[in-house]
Amino acid sequence: MSANDQPTPSGDGLSHGRTGQTSTFHLKMPPITDEKKGKLSMGISGPSKVALESKHTSDGFDVSYVPLEEGDYQLTIKCDGKHIPGSPFAVAVEKDPTFVPVSHSEKCKVTGPGLKSGVALEPCFFSVDTSEAGHGPLSFSIQGPSQADIGPSERGKTGYDYQFLPKAPGDYVLHILWGDREVPGSPFTSKVDRNPKHKGSYGRPDKVVVNGPGIKEGKVNVPVEFYVDVKEAGPGAVGVAVKGPSRAEISFTKGGDNITKVQYVCTDPGVYDVTVKFSGEQVPGSPFTANITN
Incomplete structure (x- = not known):
């Protein structure tokens, strides 16, 4: 597709928006002359997860999205795997003081063996699915016999997988919050056993x-x-x-x-x-x- 046949974007949603409000832009598509070309892909990244919704029009697409947090976002539009002119677009989202994001901590789904038990010096795995829980943020805290940092799981597959690494045996109390409220079952108590492979001291x-x-x-x-x-x-x-x-x-x-x-x-x-x-x-x-x- 030549430069003259590139999709043409227009609209305020390419440059700015407000939290909780719908931002829009239009993407005018050139006439299709080769069915093997003209594959379109779009995405937006920033402080909050944002879904792009598009509707067909007579000359292209109307695209909309609702940002939930203020800050700088990056809107990417590609055609046949290459950025169209101007992409990625910098989108500045301002805070709407009247917007209160809704979160449903009760709809979070928390699973995994690490919520109940584990072994010292080995990762304890668990998953938190917030896909139906509205707006977060997701936060963790853990107390126990040793420091146990929490982070994304190295073996994660779903995007909701996490792990913590206890450095000593004992009971670890794990708090999981979504939108500043405890998720169902939180706090969890994970009983961490001694590691039979470890012969040294866990702490002196x-x-x-x-x-x-x-x-x-x-x-x-x-x-x-x-x-x-x-x-x-x-x-x-x-x-x-x-x-x-x-x-x-x-x-x-x-x-x-x-x-x-x-x-x-x-x-x-x-x-x-x-x-x-x-x-x-x-x-x-x-x-x-x-x-x-x-």
Whole structure:
């Protein structure tokens, strides 16, 4: 197909749109002179998944789509496998403040063996099908004896496949949310067994070093901090609990060289027990006694 016989696009949907509103453009097709040519393909990618819908007209196609999130999108139109002039088109989608995307977490379908059990140091697989659940986003969190990062499955086939890698045995609690709401069955508890192929240690709580003023003293309503050094301890997760006259707000900041900064704030003076665990076991010196004063 020569340059003069290329499809001709026109319309606002080639350049901009608004969340929750239908964007449109028209694609004028040249007369067919060779049935083996003129194969058309279109796609759009960006912050949200968008489906293109097209309808035949007397001279081509009317194409529409509804973006759900603001941001920059890329609209691709190809003919016989090659971009038409102007493709890919940059589409800027603005936010419509009146648009509230609808999500149906109850329609998510979650399956897979990794939701119930697994083996340490081996991937645990599961799938989340959101095809009938409206607008997300999909998010995960997991707590357990070790850090277990969640990501797309290496053996995934459907586009809904995920995995996490537990680095130590124990119970892992997996939260799966769609549109900020738990999906059916969440949170899931996966019981991870020891790996018979692994002969070494999964983590050494006795190698953890804790230091800083927060394990001894502090002031009320002022962040008190201490540091947990796990660089010699192997795989595992740090757990902290503070008990005393008032409830303590605890926050964690991971730094370089496997050192975690822990901060907590107490609203009442008194003596507090600061418990530090690694892979579910007390580290040397824990629980620590901290005197919090006015």
